[in-house]
Amino acid sequence: MPQTKILLDESEIPTHWYNVVADMPNPPSAPLSPDGKPVGPDALAAIFPMSIIEQEVSSERWIPIPEPVREIFRLYRPSPLFRAHRLEAALGTPAKIYYKYEGVSPAGSHKVNTSIPQAYYNKEAGIKRIATETGAGQWGSSMALAGQMFGLEVRVYMVRVSYDQKPFRRSMMQTWGAQVFASPSMETQTGRDALAKDSENQGSLGMAISEAVEEAASRADTNYALGSVLNHVLLHQTIIGLEAKKQFAKVGDYPDMIFAPCGGGSNFGGVAFPFFADKAGGKNVRLVAVEPTSCPTLTKGVYAYDYGDTAGLTPIMKMYTLGHDFMPPGIHAGGLRYHGDSPLVSQLYHEGLIEAVSVAQLATFEAGVMFARAEGIIPAPESNHAIRACMDEALCCKESGEPKTLFFNLSGHGHFDMAAYDKYLAGQLDDFYYPEEAIKASLSNLPKVG
Amino acid sequence: MPQTKILLDESEIPTHWYNVVADMPNPPSAPLSPDGKPVGPDALAAIFPMSIIEQEVSSERWIPIPEPVREIFRLYRPSPLFRAHRLEAALGTPAKIYYKYEGVSPAGSHKVNTSIPQAYYNKEAGIKRIATETGAGQWGSSMALAGQMFGLEVRVYMVRVSYDQKPFRRSMMQTWGAQVFASPSMETQTGRDALAKDSENQGSLGMAISEAVEEAASRADTNYALGSVLNHVLLHQTIIGLEAKKQFAKVGDYPDMIFAPCGGGSNFGGVAFPFFADKAGGKNVRLVAVEPTSCPTLTKGVYAYDYGDTAGLTPIMKMYTLGHDFMPPGIHAGGLRYHGDSPLVSQLYHEGLIEAVSVAQLATFEAGVMFARAEGIIPAPESNHAIRACMDEALCCKESGEPKTLFFNLSGHGHFDMAAYDKYLAGQLDDFYYPEEAIKASLSNLPKVG
Numbered sequence: 001m002p003q004t005k006i007l008l009d010e011s012e013i014p015t016h017w018y019n020v021v022a023d024m025p026n027p028p029s030a031p032l033s034p035d036g037k038p039v040g041p042d043a044l045a046a047i048f049p050m051s052i053i054e055q056e057v058s059s060e061r062w063i064p065i066p067e068p069v070r071e072i073f074r075l076y077r078p079s080p081l082f083r084a085h086r087l088e089a090a091l092g093t094p095a096k097i098y099y100k101y102e103g104v105s106p107a108g109s110h111k112v113n114t115s116i117p118q119a120y121y122n123k124e125a126g127i128k129r130i131a132t133e134t135g136a137g138q139w140g141s142s143m144a145l146a147g148q149m150f151g152l153e154v155r156v157y158m159v160r161v162s163y164d165q166k167p168f169r170r171s172m173m174q175t176w177g178a179q180v181f182a183s184p185s186m187e188t189q190t191g192r193d194a195l196a197k198d199s200e201n202q203g204s205l206g207m208a209i210s211e212a213v214e215e216a217a218s219r220a221d222t223n224y225a226l227g228s229v230l231n232h233v234l235l236h237q238t239i240i241g242l243e244a245k246k247q248f249a250k251v252g253d254y255p256d257m258i259f260a261p262c263g264g265g266s267n268f269g270g271v272a273f274p275f276f277a278d279k280a281g282g283k284n285v286r287l288v289a290v291e292p293t294s295c296p297t298l299t300k301g302v303y304a305y306d307y308g309d310t311a312g313l314t315p316i317m318k319m320y321t322l323g324h325d326f327m328p329p330g331i332h333a334g335g336l337r338y339h340g341d342s343p344l345v346s347q348l349y350h351e352g353l354i355e356a357v358s359v360a361q362l363a364t365f366e367a368g369v370m371f372a373r374a375e376g377i378i379p380a381p382e383s384n385h386a387i388r389a390c391m392d393e394a395l396c397c398k399e400s401g402e403p404k405t406l407f408f409n410l411s412g413h414g415h416f417d418m419a420a421y422d423k424y425l426a427g428q429l430d431d432f433y434y435p436e437e438a439i440k441a442s443l444s445n446l447p448k449v450g
Numbered sequence: 451m452p453q454t455k456i457l458l459d460e461s462e463i464p465t466h467w468y469n470v471v472a473d474m475p476n477p478p479s480a481p482l483s484p485d486g487k488p489v490g491p492d493a494l495a496a497i498f499p500m501s502i503i504e505q506e507v508s509s510e511r512w513i514p515i516p517e518p519v520r521e522i523f524r525l526y527r528p529s530p531l532f533r534a535h536r537l538e539a540a541l542g543t544p545a546k547i548y549y550k551y552e553g554v555s556p557a558g559s560h561k562v563n564t565s566i567p568q569a570y571y572n573k574e575a576g577i578k579r580i581a582t583e584t585g586a587g588q589w590g591s592s593m594a595l596a597g598q599m600f601g602l603e604v605r606v607y608m609v610r611v612s613y614d615q616k617p618f619r620r621s622m623m624q625t626w627g628a629q630v631f632a633s634p635s636m637e638t639q640t641g642r643d644a645l646a647k648d649s650e651n652q653g654s655l656g657m658a659i660s661e662a663v664e665e666a667a668s669r670a671d672t673n674y675a676l677g678s679v680l681n682h683v684l685l686h687q688t689i690i691g692l693e694a695k696k697q698f699a700k701v702g703d704y705p706d707m708i709f710a711p712c713g714g715g716s717n718f719g720g721v722a723f724p725f726f727a728d729k730a731g732g733k734n735v736r737l738v739a740v741e742p743t744s745c746p747t748l749t750k751g752v753y754a755y756d757y758g759d760t761a762g763l764t765p766i767m768k769m770y771t772l773g774h775d776f777m778p779p780g781i782h783a784g785g786l787r788y789h790g791d792s793p794l795v796s797q798l799y800h801e802g803l804i805e806a807v808s809v810a811q812l813a814t815f816e817a818g819v820m821f822a823r824a825e826g827i828i829p830a831p832e833s834n835h836a837i838r839a840c841m842d843e844a845l846c847c848k849e850s851g852e853p854k855t856l857f858f859n860l861s862g863h864g865h866f867d868m869a870a871y872d873k874y875l876a877g878q879l880d881d882f883y884y885p886e887e888a889i890k891a892s893l894s895n896l897p898k899v900g
Contacts, residue, residue, distance in 0.1 A: 074454035106826030168868035376556030418618035
């Protein structure tokens with residue numbers, strides 16, 4: 001009987017993260033102030049500990065994972081690599097399909113891979129509290145868990161509409177001891193001003209970021225934490241790809257193509273970058289970022305300097321963007337509704353070293369349901385994007401007869417997304433295609449510098 | 451650094467289930483018709499396949515697990531055995547605490563361990579459809595998953611109040627391809643009669659069982675499946691304890707005490723029976739069934755013949771019971787709200803070979819939150835009962851200084867129970883103690899035979 005799960009012992013948890021900067025043909029573009037001047041490490045020190053700022057600008061290939069972080073990782077890592085025998089049979093494809101399952105983390109997704117080291121470094125720096133934002137709650141719950149593990153107070157600004165409509169992610173954060181505020185809140189000046197103007201304000205991710213950053217910047221005992229986009233976040237996520245390489249080696253296989261969902265880029269970077277190291281060394285492996293047609297940053301955006309947030313409070317970064325005030329349609333893969341993308345992912349894409357495709361919402365749920373019926377696990381809507389693209393390639397293999405080895409990142413489970421599946425099964429889910437006019441409008445509003 | 455997870459390779463999935471009947475000092479009491487005559491295998495053949503009926507009455511010590519069942523088990527088994535280092539530290543106990551985590555199954559609990567073989571044996575017998583009932587949805591979703599794996603149609607009668615209030619378990623079943631009906635439904639005569647009397651009928655587990663059994667009994671292509679209580683269900687669950695024994699052997703340890711939640715008995719029997727084999731051979735290991743104070747079947751019930759269902763449609767079985775028309779208070783551990791108990795568990799308890807304790811609802815949630823903050827995983831409310839009893843023993847060890855080895859079954863995760871955690875954290879959860887008057891009343895209503 002063929003092997004289904006390729007496991008590693010916890011002694012095989014990687015000891016170092018992989019920094020893709022070391023193998024990029026060109027150095028990464030630096031973040032700038034809106035006035036065009038470089039942003040130095042000092043400017044970030046108000047909200048991040050120095051050890052994280054050092055990782056953000058490092059070009060060292062290998063960065064050690066602190067032992068206390070590896071110890072917490074043992075609660076759920078190494079994550080299993082699955083061979084999708086039943087999905088292959090259901091598709092009738094000669095392709096071999098593998099997936100790495102990150103839903104084994106207590107918070108249910110890969111986000112915990114970075115919240116744990118971020119909590120550790122802040123604790124080491126003497127920080128007592130972390131302020132952060134969350135939309136649907138995946139990042140907030142990951143940060144709540146990590147804060148609890150290292151004895152940090154965690155304060156989560158949760159977009160009000162999610163706070164009201166998705167109470168279970170909120171309960172999860174509270175179970176792990178975090179304080180959760182509906183944003184806009186009375187906790188910050190930004191929030192109070194917004195509520196003074198409109199007491200029924202439903203909030204937005206941009207507003208929640210502003211509240212968390214305000215709190216972190218105004219208190220010496222408090223720092224800020226971010227769940228994607230930045231270099232150090234992608235660095236922490238490379239543990240996924242590093243483990244996967246060990247697992248492929250155990251079964252004597254290696255992927256021809258790798259698929260991962262791509263919103264802010266940490267999901268994709270986490271699984272793909274360690275394989276990019278091989279590609280840079282001449283190995284033939286295709287790395288495919290998968291994004292929604294409704295928010296097609298890489299496939300339809302421009303490569304330009306833009307703000308990381310909607311309100312224009314952050315430094316500007318060179319990245320693919322749809323314009324910082326682009327508001328993506330309300331698809332259920334909330335983690336992929338981001339106007340920009342990781343600068344590292346963007347640069348590699350701009351230089352033709354990685355690929356990107358976009359897929360429509362209904363097709364992703366169709367793929368997710370087919371996957372669940374074959375393999376059991378119900379995937380997060382974000383993960384369904386990678387499954388869709390991988391299944392499409394497996395069906396091409398069926399046409400061509402090529403027995404390619406395909407690999408995707410199953411970044412999380414869908415236990416807190418059943419309302420979306422419910423709508424899909426009831427035929428009430430919509431497709432959103434390329435919102436051309438809205439993107440044109442927001443792209444006319446890029447910062448003039450850079 | 452001490453080991454956290456003790457893993458087995460999928461080649462180490464047990465090849466046989468363990469049948470406790472072979473090691474019981476006395477043969478099990480047979481089920482009877484209400485008229486006092488023994489119920490033969492033929493009477494069950496209308497709703498169960500013969501291979502399952504044979505398991506129900508077998509006294510063979512080892513029963514082989516069919517290879518196609520082991521193949522599906524590879525999607526999530528063997529489940530990990532954890533050493534709870536962080537919980538031990540939080541309690542300051544010298545005890546060693548281990549837990550087996552069954553929440554890794556795609557449906558999120560141990561119930562899948564029996565739904566998969568039940569689906570397999572029905573498929574082998576030429577059955578096309580399974581009819582079953584579900585309360586909160588844990589069993590229904592496990593059966594939906596298993597049916598999908600073997601190409602069986604699954605029809606789930608879901609208590610209407612849960613169908614309306616807990617839509618996400620319903621969506622889960624539908625994602626796996628099952629049809630779900632709010633019970634009472636228009637699908638059966640029982641349901642139509644109930645709705646004719648009261649179109650707003652909110653349903654009950656007894657009603658849902660009646661509908662499922664009616665459908666199974668009236669169609670040759672359809673069988674019934676049950677998620678606990680019966681001997682074959684406990685047999686299938688012994689895979690938990692059998693794996694745990696291999697895992698303890700790997701680290702050279704062995705439990706002094708084992709704790710498991712006990713409602714219908716399959717959770718407890720699954721983890722405890724394989725250790726009972728050692729106990730019968732002279733080994734000193736204490737097996738503790740943990741039940742809610744609100745439904746204290748073993749600790750406050752009587753050992754007598756009673757119906758398995760509320761409506762009095764099933765054969766009568768000798769078991770601990772609170773009376774078949776006892777209606778337990780609405781605690782959040784829905785899986786433990788059962789008036790009776792497994793006849794095998796009951797007989798072992800009656801003979802003084804296993805122990806039982808009862809714990810109150812608030813104390814179980816307190817334990818669950820403490821566990822989640824130490825170990826990450828948010829447990830199902832049922833599992834919190836075992837955690838509470840195990841923690842209490844660990845605290846006794848702290849008093850006495852005894853370094854006992856304690857082991858409990860973490861039978862499922864709480865991702866679909868966050869509303870209960872929410873109420874607990876908001877101080878809105880109630881305790882229910884021994885409902886003496888209600889139990890007295892229902893015990894006066896036991897069948898006169900047996």
